[in-house]
Amino acid sequence: MTERRPTRGEHQKALAQKNKKSAPKPSKKKWFKRITLTLIAIVAACFIGGAGLFAFYASSAPELDESLLKDPVSSEFYDKNGEIFATIGAENRKYVKYEDIPQDMINAILATEDVRFFEHGGMDFYRLGGAVLANFRDGFGAQGASTLTQQVVKNSFLQNEKKLKRKAQEAWLSFKLERKYTKEEIFEMYFNKMLMSGRVYGFGTAAQYFYGKELKDLTLDEEALLAGLVQRPNAYNPLKNPELAKKRRNTVLGLMYQHGKITKAQMEEAKKVDVQAGLADDATRQKFSGSKYDAFLDVVINELEKNGDGSAMAEGIKVYTTLDPNAQQTVENIMNDDSNFPTEKIQSGVAVVDTKTGQIQAIGGGRHYGAERGFNYAFDLKHQPGSTMKPLIDYGPVIENLKWSTGQTLVDEPMNYTGSKQTITNWDNKYMGAMTARKALYASRNVPAVKVLQEVGIDKAKEFIGRLGIKSENVYESDAIGGGDISMSPTQMAASYAAFGNNGVYTDPYAITKIVYRDGKTTKDYTPESNVAMSDYTAYMVTDMLRDVVGNKPDASGTAANVPGLDIAGKTGTTNYSRADFSKHNLPDTSVPDSWFAGYTSNYSIAIWSGYEEHFDPITTWDERRLPQHLFKQIMEDISANVETPSFKKPNSVVEATIEVGSKPLKLASNFTPSEKRGTELFVRGTEPKEVSNEYAMPELSSPYNVSASLDLEGQSINISWEHDAMLNPETDEPLPTTFEVSATREGGETISLGTTDSKDLTVSNKLEDGNYTISVVAVVDGTRSKPGTTSFQISGTTDEDDKDKDKDKDKDKDKDPESPDKPDVEEPTAPDENGNNGDNGNNNGNHNGNGNDNSGNNGNSGNNGNSGNNGNNGNGNAGGNGNNGNTGNNGTPPGNNGNNNGSKPPTTPTEPTTPDDGTGSTE
Numbered sequence: 001m002t003e004r005r006p007t008r009g010e011h012q013k014a015l016a017q018k019n020k021k022s023a024p025k026p027s028k029k030k031w032f033k034r035i036t037l038t039l040i041a042i043v044a045a046c047f048i049g050g051a052g053l054f055a056f057y058a059s060s061a062p063e064l065d066e067s068l069l070k071d072p073v074s075s076e077f078y079d080k081n082g083e084i085f086a087t088i089g090a091e092n093r094k095y096v097k098y099e100d101i102p103q104d105m106i107n108a109i110l111a112t113e114d115v116r117f118f119e120h121g122g123m124d125f126y127r128l129g130g131a132v133l134a135n136f137r138d139g140f141g142a143q144g145a146s147t148l149t150q151q152v153v154k155n156s157f158l159q160n161e162k163k164l165k166r167k168a169q170e171a172w173l174s175f176k177l178e179r180k181y182t183k184e185e186i187f188e189m190y191f192n193k194m195l196m197s198g199r200v201y202g203f204g205t206a207a208q209y210f211y212g213k214e215l216k217d218l219t220l221d222e223e224a225l226l227a228g229l230v231q232r233p234n235a236y237n238p239l240k241n242p243e244l245a246k247k248r249r250n251t252v253l254g255l256m257y258q259h260g261k262i263t264k265a266q267m268e269e270a271k272k273v274d275v276q277a278g279l280a281d282d283a284t285r286q287k288f289s290g291s292k293y294d295a296f297l298d299v300v301i302n303e304l305e306k307n308g309d310g311s312a313m314a315e316g317i318k319v320y321t322t323l324d325p326n327a328q329q330t331v332e333n334i335m336n337d338d339s340n341f342p343t344e345k346i347q348s349g350v351a352v353v354d355t356k357t358g359q360i361q362a363i364g365g366g367r368h369y370g371a372e373r374g375f376n377y378a379f380d381l382k383h384q385p386g387s388t389m390k391p392l393i394d395y396g397p398v399i400e401n402l403k404w405s406t407g408q409t410l411v412d413e414p415m416n417y418t419g420s421k422q423t424i425t426n427w428d429n430k431y432m433g434a435m436t437a438r439k440a441l442y443a444s445r446n447v448p449a450v451k452v453l454q455e456v457g458i459d460k461a462k463e464f465i466g467r468l469g470i471k472s473e474n475v476y477e478s479d480a481i482g483g484g485d486i487s488m489s490p491t492q493m494a495a496s497y498a499a500f501g502n503n504g505v506y507t508d509p510y511a512i513t514k515i516v517y518r519d520g521k522t523t524k525d526y527t528p529e530s531n532v533a534m535s536d537y538t539a540y541m542v543t544d545m546l547r548d549v550v551g552n553k554p555d556a557s558g559t560a561a562n563v564p565g566l567d568i569a570g571k572t573g574t575t576n577y578s579r580a581d582f583s584k585h586n587l588p589d590t591s592v593p594d595s596w597f598a599g600y601t602s603n604y605s606i607a608i609w610s611g612y613e614e615h616f617d618p619i620t621t622w623d624e625r626r627l628p629q630h631l632f633k634q635i636m637e638d639i640s641a642n643v644e645t646p647s648f649k650k651p652n653s654v655v656e657a658t659i660e661v662g663s664k665p666l667k668l669a670s671n672f673t674p675s676e677k678r679g680t681e682l683f684v685r686g687t688e689p690k691e692v693s694n695e696y697a698m699p700e701l702s703s704p705y706n707v708s709a710s711l712d713l714e715g716q717s718i719n720i721s722w723e724h725d726a727m728l729n730p731e732t733d734e735p736l737p738t739t740f741e742v743s744a745t746r747e748g749g750e751t752i753s754l755g756t757t758d759s760k761d762l763t764v765s766n767k768l769e770d771g772n773y774t775i776s777v778v779a780v781v782d783g784t785r786s787k788p789g790t791t792s793f794q795i796s797g798t799t800d801e802d803d804k805d806k807d808k809d810k811d812k813d814k815d816k817d818p819e820s821p822d823k824p825d826v827e828e829p830t831a832p833d834e835n836g837n838n839g840d841n842g843n844n845n846g847n848h849n850g851n852g853n854d855n856s857g858n859n860g861n862s863g864n865n866g867n868s869g870n871n872g873n874n875g876n877g878n879a880g881g882n883g884n885n886g887n888t889g890n891n892g893t894p895p896g897n898n899g900n901n902n903g904s905k906p907p908t909t910p911t912e913p914t915t916p917d918d919g920t921g922s923t924e
Contacts, residue, residue, distance in 0.1 A: 075313040077300065079323040080359070080513075086297050088199045088313055096204035098188040102215055105203065106187070107261035108227035112252050114148045115259050118183055122149045122174035148190045149174045155193055155314045195314050196226070197233045198301055210238065212280035220262070221270040222278055224252040234305045238275050239374025246275040293328045295365030296321075299379050299491070299511045307526065309515060318516040322359035327352050327604075330638045331364040334631060341367065342623040348610045348631060349377025351491040351509070352639070355498045355605045358507025358528070360491065362639075364608075381609060382487040386573030387444045387557075388596045388607075389482035391542050392496055393475070394452040395441055397464040399684075400538040401456055406545050407659045407666055407681030408437040410448035417450070417477050424450055424481075427574070434662045436679060442548035443555035444572060446481045453480035467533035468496040468506050482573055490607040497598045498605035500546070500569065501648065504539035505530050537653040541682045543569045544648075550599065561599055561629035563637045567647040570599025570632070574625060581616070591618035597628035602646045604639060608632055655685050660693040667693035671782065675730045701727060704740065704760075704777040704789035711766060711795070718768070720754070721761040722777045722789055739780045744793070747772040770795050 077086040110117055116124050124147050146154070153173045177186060196206035206226050207215050218226070228248035229236050238245035250271050257267040300321055304310050309317070331350050334340055341348075350364030365376035375381075398404045412432040416423055426446050440448035453461055454477065462475045469492060478484035488496075495509035512526040546569035549558040557572045573596035577587055593615055598607040608628035611619060619625055660669040661679045666689045669678045673696050683689075704722040711718060720742055726735035742762050745751040746769070754764045754775075773795065776788040 075315070075317045075319060077297065077319045077321060079321060079325050081325070082320075083325070085292055085323060085325065093192065093201050094204040094208060095192050096188075096202065096215065098184045098191070100215065101188075101191060101203075102218065102223070104220055104262075105215060105218070105223045105227070108223045108252055108256055109148075109191070109203075111255040111259045111261050112227050113151070113230065115255075117148050117187070120147060122147065122178040123171055146170075147174065149177055149186055152186060152189045152193060153177060155311065156189075193314060194230050195233050195311050196229050197237045198298065200233075201314065210280065211278055219270075219273070219278065220266060221249065221253070221273040221275075224256065224270060225249040225275065228252040230311075232305060233310055234302050237374065238279060240376075240380050242275050249275060293323065293325070293332070293363075295332075295363040295369045295376055295378065296323050296328055296360070296511065298365060298376050299360060299363050302379065303510065303512050303526070304515070307512075307524075309524070312515070312517075316518045320513045320515070321511050322354070322357075322361065322513060323511070324352075324361040324639075327362035327639045331362045331635060332369075334634050334638075335364045335366070336368050338367075340631065340634070342621065342627060345617075346610060346612060346619075346624060346627065347377055348608060348627065349379075349381050349490045350606065350608050350631065350635065351378045351489070351494040352635070353491070353494040353498050353509055353605045353607075355501040355600055355603055358495050358498060358509050358530070359513075360509050360511045361604065363491070377609060378490045381489050383594050383609065383611070384482055384484075384575045385486065385488045385493060386482040386575045386594060386596050387446075387449075388493060388571045388573035388598045389479060389486065390441060390444070390449045391500065391546060391571055392468060392470065393461045393465050393486075394449045394456075394480050395437065395545065396500070396534060396538055396542050397461045398452050398456040399541050400464060400534050401460050403537075403684040403687050404437060405659075405666060405681050405683045405687065406436065406438040406541055407661065407679055407683075409434055409662055409664050409666070410437055410440045410451060411435075412440065412445045412447045415447055415450070418454070436661055436681065438545045438548060438679075438681065439553075439555070441545045441571075442551070442553065442557065444549075444557045450477055450480045453477060464534070465496075467531065468499055469508050470496060483575060490609050493596070493598050493607035494600075494605045497571075497600050497607065499533050500539045500543050501600040501602055501605060502539070503536045503651070504532055504534040506533035507531075535653065536651040537684045540648065540651055540654050541684075544650075544682055546571055546599075558597065558599070558629055560626050561597055561632045561636075563633055563640070566601055566636065566640055566645055568599055568601055568636070569648070570597060572597055572629065574619075577616075577618070585616045587616070587618055588620050590620050592625065593618060595619055595625045595628055597632050599632055599636070601636065601640065602648060603643060604636065606632055606636060650682075653685050654682050655688050656680055657683055657688045659689065660695060663693050663695070665689070667691050667695075669693060669730075670696060671730065671736070672696045672698045673730055675733070678730060698784055699727065701779055701781055701784050701786040703787045704779055707775060707777050707789045707791040709775045709791055709793040716766055717763055718754070718766050718793075719761070719763050720775055720777070724760060724779055724789075727781050736781050741778045741780060741785075743776050743778075744768060744773045745776065747774075751776075766795070768795050 074087050076084050077088070079085050114124065150170050153170050181189075192202040192204070194203070195201055196203065197209070200206050200209050203226055204215055206229065207213050207218055207222075210226070211218065211222055213222075225236075225238060225245060225248070228245075228251065231248070235241060236245045236248045253262070253267045253270050256262045257264055262270075300319060301310070301313070304312065304319070331352065335348065335350065338344075347366055348364065349366065350362070351360065352362040353360055363376070363378045365378050369376070395404075411434050412426070414423060414431060424447050427444070431447065432443070432445060435443075435445070435448070437448070437452070439445075440452075458475045458477075462472065465472070465475075465486075470486065470488065472479075472486045474485045476484040479486050491509050495507070499506040507530040508528045510526060510528055514526055515524050516522070517524075547567070549556055549572065550562040550568050550570050552559065558570050561570055561572075562568060573594075574592045575594040577585075577591055577593060581587065582589075582591070594609060594611045596607070596609055598605075600606065608631050610624065610627040610631075658669045658678055658680045659666045660673045661677050666681075668689050668691065670692050673693060677696075702725045704724045707720070707722040709718060709720045722740070724738065724740070726738055728734065729736050737758075739756055739758055740760070740762075741756050742754040742764075743751050744754055749771070752768070755762055771794070773793045774790050775793050776790045778788045779786040
C-alpha cells in the first residue's frame with residue numbers, strides 16, 4: 001500500500017511551524033534600550049513642555065515692588081450690605097531692622113521655617129524633593145516646600161492658592177528677589193510682614209502684643225512660641241488655645257535642638273515654662289486699633305484660617321461677611337452696659353444666627369470686648385450645655401425615631417444612672433410624678449430626660465445631634481441633661497437650635513460668604529451646604545414644646561426671656577459641680593458654674609452663656625442664673641423691632657388631639673375628663689389615638705327645678721317654665737348643649753308629650769281634658785337624661801248653662817239690701833292631696849326656691865273663695881319644697897303648706913304645716 005502524500009495546505013502549515021521555531025528572539029539588551037529611549041523621550045518632552053510652560057507663566061508674573069515687599073497689603077472686610085466695616089493691614093506695625101533682631105529669634109525662625117535659608121538661591125531643592133514625594137503619595141498640595149523668600153513673594157504679590165501657575169511665578173520671582181536683595185534684607189521683609197495673630201503683623205509687634213516686651217527682652221521659650229505662630233496664627237494663639245500653643249512651641253524648641261541652635265538642656269528647660277506664664281495682662285498689653293466690631297471680626301479671622309486662608313489677609317483680599325451691623329451694634333451696646341449685669345466680673349458670650357440660613361449675624365465676645373482681648377466667649381468657649389441639651393439629644397431624637405407625642409406620659413421619680421449608684425436629681429431635689437413629655441421639657445425635669453434618652457437609644461441620639469453639627473466621640477446617659485462628654489459654644493448652639501425653627505433644615509454657622517483675591521477675579525465660596533437634619537414634624541413638635549418654656553404655665557423655666565408679640569421657643573440650662581468640687585473648693589450650696597439660654601424666632605436664633613472666667617468662681621444667685629434670659633429678651637426685642645416675624649407654622653404632618661393626661665397608652669379625653677386632666681397635644685399624623693378614655697364617668701345630670709305651669713286668662717294655652725344648672729364642657733367651661741322634654745301625666749291616666757325645647761320655658765295649646773296633671777321636665781345632654789322636675793297642675797272647665805246661672809245670680813244680688821248681706825257660703829276645707837295641694841289650686845310647689853304657683857285663686861288675700869292662703873306671695877327663699885305660708889285671708893282654711901316636693905334639688909322631707917305668717921310672704 002502506498003503512503004498518502006500531504007496536501008498542499010498541510011505542507012504550507014508545517015513549513016510555517018518550522019520557520020517560527022527557527023526565528024531568532026530579540027535580546028534583553030534591545031528591550032532595555034527601547035524602554036530607556038522611550039523614557040528619555042518622555043522626560044525630554046516633559047522637560048521641554050514644562051520649561052515652556054514655566055517660561056509662559058513666569059512671563060506673566062508681576063514686577064517686584066519694594067513697597068509691597070516691605071509693608072503688608074491691607075485686606076477689606078464687608079458686611080452683608082456690602083459696606084466696609086474693617087480694614088486690616090499695616091496699622092500700628094512696629095518695623096524692626098535686621099540688626100535689631102536677637103540671634104535666638106533668628107535661629108528659632110530658621111529652624112522652623114527654612115533651615116537652609118542662607119544656602120539656597122530662593123528655592124530649596126532638597127526640601128522640594130521631599131515635598132514632591134509627599135505630593136505623589138498624598139495628592140498635590142499635601143506638603144509645601146516654601147522658603148522664606150517664597151513666602152515673602154507669595155504674601156507680597158500672589159494669591160494663597162496651590163496652583164501650578166502660582167508656584168511657577170513664585171519660583172521665578174524668588175530667584176529675582178534673591179538677585180536684587182541680600183539675605184538679610186529678605187529676612188527683614190519676612191520678619192516684619194508675616195501675620196502673627198488676628199490683626200497683628202510682624203514679630204516686633206507680636207512681642208509687644210503678647211508679652212509687652214521689646215524683642216531683646218524675650219526669653220527662649222517666648223521666642224520659640226512667636227516663631228511657631230506663623231504657620232497657624234490664630235490656632236496657636238496662647239491667649240485662645242494654650243494647649244495647642246504649648247505643643248507648637250515645644251515643636252519649635254525640638255527643631256532648634258535638632259539643627260544645633262540650642263543645647264538639650266536649654267530645650268528641656270524652656271519646655272518646662274508655663275506657656276501662659278509671661279503673657280501680658282489686659283492692663284499692660286498694648287492696645288491695638290480694632291474694627292468697629294472686633295468680636296465678629298475675630299470669628300471671621302478664625303474662619304479664614306480654618307479654610308486655609310489665614311495668611312491671605314496679608315495679600316490684600318476682600319472678605320464678604322454675613323455681619324448684620326444693626327444686630328451687632330445692639331449686641332455690643334447691651335454687652336458694654338454694666339447695668340445689665342448683676343456683678344462686676346460675670347461674663348457672657350452671645351451668638352446671633354439667621355434661623356433660615358445659618359449666617360452669623362452678630363457676636364458678643366464678652367463685656368467690653370476689644371481688639372486686645374484674646375478669648376471670645378461666643379466662639380472660643382466650649383462648655384457643658386446643661387439642660388439646653390435636652391431638646392437636641394432627648395426629645396428631638398425620640399420624636400424623630402419613635403414618633404412620640406408631646407403628650408407621651410413620663411414619670412419623674414427617683415432613679416439611678418444605668419449600672420451606677422448615682423441618683424439622678426432635679427434642681428429642686430423633688431420629683432413630680434407622672435406628666436407629659438411637654439411638661440417634662442418645659443419644667444426641665446432631669447429624670448424624664450434620661451428616660452427619654454434610654455428609650456430612643458444612645459446610637460440614634462448621637463446620629464441626630466451629628467446632623468446638627470454637634471460632634472462627640474462618646475455619648476453617655478449624663479449627656480441627656482447636658483452634664484456628660486459633650487461641650488458646645490454659643491455659636492454652635494444657636495445654629496443647632498435654628499434647625500428646629502427652620503423646618504428641620506440645618507446649616508453650619510458661618511461668617512463669610514466669599515473672598516475675592518488680589519486680582520479681583522478669583523473668588524472662593526465659603527457658603528456651606530444645608531442639610532435636612534430631621535423631619536418637619538420633629539422640628540415643629542419640639543418648637544411647640546419649647547414655646548411653653550417661655551410661656552406662663554406653672555413651672556415653666558424660661559419666662560424671663562419672653563418677648564410679648566413674638567412667637568419664641570427656647571430652653572434654659574445650668575451645669576453643676578460635683579460633690580467633690582463642693583467639698584474641695586468649699587462652694588456654697590447654690591453654686592453652679594454655667595448658665596445658658598438658647599431661643600429662636602422664625603428670623604433669629606440666639607444662644608447666650610453666662611459665668612465667670614475661673615471655673616470655680618461660681619454663680620450663686622438667681623439674678624446671675626437668669627442673666628442669659630434677660631440678655632436674650634433685650635437683644636431679641638431690639639433686633640426684631642420693625643421686622644416682620646412670622647409665627648411658626650404647623651406642617652401637615654402634625655395633628656392635634658385632646659388627650660387624657662396620664663393615660664397609658666394615650667387616649668382621647670372624654671366629655672367627662674376633668675379639665676385638669678385634659679391636654680391638647682401634638683401627634684405625628686397617623687399616630688394620634690382613636691380610643692376615648694372611660695376613666696371618668698359622666699357626672700349626674702341635674703334635674704330641672706322651680707317647675708311652674710299656668711293657664712292664660714282665656715284658658716287657651718299652658719305656660720310652663722323652669723330652671724336648670726347646665727353641665728359645663730370640661731375643656732372650655734362653656735355650657736353643654738341641653739334640650740328639655742316636657743310632658744303632662746293625668747292622674748291615673750296616660751302621659752302626653754307637650755314638646756321639646758332648648759330654652760327654659762314652653763307654651764303649648766291647651767288640649768288637655770279637665771283633671772289633675774303632673775307636668776314633667778327632663779333635661780337631655782348628649783343622649784343622657786336627667787331625673788324629671790315636676791309640678792302639679794289642674795284643669796277645670798265650665799259650661800254655657802253655668803254661665804247663664806251665674807248671670808242670673810248677679811241680677812238677684814242687685815235686688816238685695818246691701819246693708820244686710822247674706823252670709824257667704826264657706827266651702828269646707830278638704831284634705832291636701834298627695835302633692836300637698838290644698839283645695840283646688842292651693843299648690844305650693846316647694847321647689848328649690850320655694851316658689852308657689854301663680855294660679856292660686858285669689859292668693860289667699862281676700863279669703864272669699866275659701867282658699868288656704870298658703871299660695872300667696874310665692875314663698876320665696878324656701879329650699880326644701882315648703883312654699884310660704886302666705887296670707888290666710890279672712891276665712892282661710894288651715895294651710896296645706898306642704899307644697900309639691902317633686903322636682904326639688906335635692907328634695908327634702910316635707911315639714912309639718914306652720915302657722916300662716918303676717919302676709920308678707922317671706923320666712924327666715
